[in-house]
Amino acid sequence: MNVRSQVAMVFHLDKCIGCHTCSIACKNIWTDRKGTEYMWWNNVETKPGAGFPTQWENQDKYNGGWEVGNGKLKLKSTSKEKTVFNIFHNPHMPTMDDYYEPWTYDYQHLFNAPEGPDQPTARPISMITGELIQIESGPNWDDDLGGSPIYAQNDPNLKGLTPEQQAQLFAVERLVFFYFPRICNHCLNPACVAACPSGALYKRGEDGIVLVDQNRCRGWRACIAACPYKKMFYNWNTGKSEKCILCFPRLEAGQAPACFHSCVGRIRYLGNVLYDASRIEEVAKLPDEELVEGQRSLILDPHDPEVIHEARRNGIHDSVIETAQRSPVYKFVKVWKIALPPHIEYRTLPMLFYVPPMAPVMANRSDDVVNGVSDDLFHDIEQSRVPMKFLANLFGAGHESKVRYALRKQKAVRWYRRALTVGDVEMSTAERMLREADSSPEEAEAIYRLTSLCTFEERFVIPPMHREEAIQMLEDPLEHKQSVGFGFMMAPRRGM
Amino acid sequence: MNTAFYLDQFLFAVLPYVVAIAFIPATVYRYRARGFTYSSLSSQFLENQQHFWGLVPFHYGILVVTLGHLVAFFLPQQLLAWNSRPLRLYVLEISGLIFGVLSLVGLAAAVMRRLTHGKVYRVTSGPDWVLFALLLLQIASGIGVAVFHPWGSSWFASTVTPYLWSLVKLNPDLTAISASPLLVKLHIVNAYLVIGLFPFTRLVHILVIPNPYLWRKPQVVRWYGRQHA
Numbered sequence: 001m002n003v004r005s006q007v008a009m010v011f012h013l014d015k016c017i018g019c020h021t022c023s024i025a026c027k028n029i030w031t032d033r034k035g036t037e038y039m040w041w042n043n044v045e046t047k048p049g050a051g052f053p054t055q056w057e058n059q060d061k062y063n064g065g066w067e068v069g070n071g072k073l074k075l076k077s078t079s080k081e082k083t084v085f086n087i088f089h090n091p092h093m094p095t096m097d098d099y100y101e102p103w104t105y106d107y108q109h110l111f112n113a114p115e116g117p118d119q120p121t122a123r124p125i126s127m128i129t130g131e132l133i134q135i136e137s138g139p140n141w142d143d144d145l146g147g148s149p150i151y152a153q154n155d156p157n158l159k160g161l162t163p164e165q166q167a168q169l170f171a172v173e174r175l176v177f178f179y180f181p182r183i184c185n186h187c188l189n190p191a192c193v194a195a196c197p198s199g200a201l202y203k204r205g206e207d208g209i210v211l212v213d214q215n216r217c218r219g220w221r222a223c224i225a226a227c228p229y230k231k232m233f234y235n236w237n238t239g240k241s242e243k244c245i246l247c248f249p250r251l252e253a254g255q256a257p258a259c260f261h262s263c264v265g266r267i268r269y270l271g272n273v274l275y276d277a278s279r280i281e282e283v284a285k286l287p288d289e290e291l292v293e294g295q296r297s298l299i300l301d302p303h304d305p306e307v308i309h310e311a312r313r314n315g316i317h318d319s320v321i322e323t324a325q326r327s328p329v330y331k332f333v334k335v336w337k338i339a340l341p342p343h344i345e346y347r348t349l350p351m352l353f354y355v356p357p358m359a360p361v362m363a364n365r366s367d368d369v370v371n372g373v374s375d376d377l378f379h380d381i382e383q384s385r386v387p388m389k390f391l392a393n394l395f396g397a398g399h400e401s402k403v404r405y406a407l408r409k410q411k412a413v414r415w416y417r418r419a420l421t422v423g424d425v426e427m428s429t430a431e432r433m434l435r436e437a438d439s440s441p442e443e444a445e446a447i448y449r450l451t452s453l454c455t456f457e458e459r460f461v462i463p464p465m466h467r468e469e470a471i472q473m474l475e476d477p478l479e480h481k482q483s484v485g486f487g488f489m490m491a492p493r494r495g496m
Numbered sequence: 497m498n499t500a501f502y503l504d505q506f507l508f509a510v511l512p513y514v515v516a517i518a519f520i521p522a523t524v525y526r527y528r529a530r531g532f533t534y535s536s537l538s539s540q541f542l543e544n545q546q547h548f549w550g551l552v553p554f555h556y557g558i559l560v561v562t563l564g565h566l567v568a569f570f571l572p573q574q575l576l577a578w579n580s581r582p583l584r585l586y587v588l589e590i591s592g593l594i595f596g597v598l599s600l601v602g603l604a605a606a607v608m609r610r611l612t613h614g615k616v617y618r619v620t621s622g623p624d625w626v627l628f629a630l631l632l633l634q635i636a637s638g639i640g641v642a643v644f645h646p647w648g649s650s651w652f653a654s655t656v657t658p659y660l661w662s663l664v665k666l667n668p669d670l671t672a673i674s675a676s677p678l679l680v681k682l683h684i685v686n687a688y689l690v691i692g693l694f695p696f697t698r699l700v701h702i703l704v705i706p707n708p709y710l711w712r713k714p715q716v717v718r719w720y721g722r723q724h725a
Contacts, residue, residue, distance in 0.1 A: 088555040095544045129614040194714035197706030205719035215531035218704045239535035495533030496623045
């Protein structure tokens, strides 16, 4: 056992209202610089939808992530040998057209236009060339376009859905969509790190945050192709790769990352988990249907005395073990099993988990008459307007059992609370549903609390980063006094 | 006569040292202190199709040709021995010419791409244009030498190599060089200019080719609090 600590995350999709506050918070702090305008370290997608960059989940096109061949784990996009031969031209590199060309507007024209018969307009100009452009795509371009033939119907997750299920997703007045906020997953087996020829990408040992060393990145672009979630971005101005840093300067100060902090739906949870690093490779090689369970088995019980002993032996501070014991992520993922990793079949072992949405159907409309769909309180989850298969493609590597388990438990919790507070359903039925969903009234109460009444402190249990113990801090702090100071002191300008 | 003598002295006995004095400290400084400025500065993200047809032939062409020059510099005797059979000489000369043309075509395509594609044009700097002009001249003059003064793989080893080694030994011997054709002289002087500008251009990306990747473990973990195996 090799116990490490990882800052992990849960997004509760039933609570996401698609307001994009998270995206704006991130953009304003980190990616408002030249070369990063097009990047959205945090973005919120409409599902079904084509996503950002367009069709990022289509790995036949992008070749991201890992695959297993001859019992070995291999990157789809590259290998050590291929890196040598493809160093001058990356065959799997997405281009700006797959994202969008950033633009602003020629506002000056509103003031400077000569007198004429028409009102002057501010036309869009490219933020790269400064020329007038025809806008063809933009940030969040397919927002709320569930049901649209050019966006929603091109969602790679529709693979394996029957024509009836697809028709159900797209029929006018029956169509459904939900929101899918995405940041870097800070994976346990990151493809970007493994692909980096320069060794610039790394995972922080203490908290598992994946970062790019900007001084060592040489712009070989292998990470952009390797990340199956397309959360590595190429800064076209500096010639360096950039990515979500999980606001580590905020985390080190005990604050939640900006996108978490600003989330108005309170859908986001953050906390560290202890995991067994010695079994990562073994788990990443499991067959598709065992991956979700396999990744759960990597996450260790922070109350287990043996785990605590091994964690201490590995230099994990008691205060970090203590936050792992209070971690909301541990509860959602490991104890309640209602949060699932996105596209685990990419085998990067993402450490951002999603509570799948129930999207209840309360009524439908036929012949201009509104009908109740079922007499059931909340719909039968098998009848969900978001087909189980679609959610399974997103959160279960195509296998429905884990998604069904999560949805059944969520429904049982709703019944239980309904019986308790409204009383129009039988408590005995609710308790039977809880039993059938592998749950209990105590657990239902805890899930309800952390879902609906959670305070800031309950949602974000941030482990102390203990920077005071870092090697840098132990070096003579007076050495650089009155000279250059600590860290990166030169402005990050593009090289000649 | 005197002017030509002093010009040769300047170009072949003084310029190389001036270049070396600029090259070595500037390169060391930039490598050690300005890591952020090291990048391939790739524009593939902005344009992907022409990128392939320019960059791939250029790089493979220039790599092979440069390797040939290095062999002639370090292993002149072996090269002459190889060339002692005419057929081997022809094979070497023709392949050198092919790779030279490959690099010229590739570079021309890459420069055209930078001129014609709006987004790529925007990320091309002044030093880039100077470098492209020098490189075009360098490759074109190299091909010219190969065509008009053939069997260079042999005469390089017997004339240029001794001259270059005399520079290394700080005892410049210009006898062979002074008698060289104009095109050869142009090729050499232009090479000095490229080397002199090396630390001030994107050429530095040659220094950071990612060799450790081939034998490192796939996953990289950095620890703040401890040195970890």
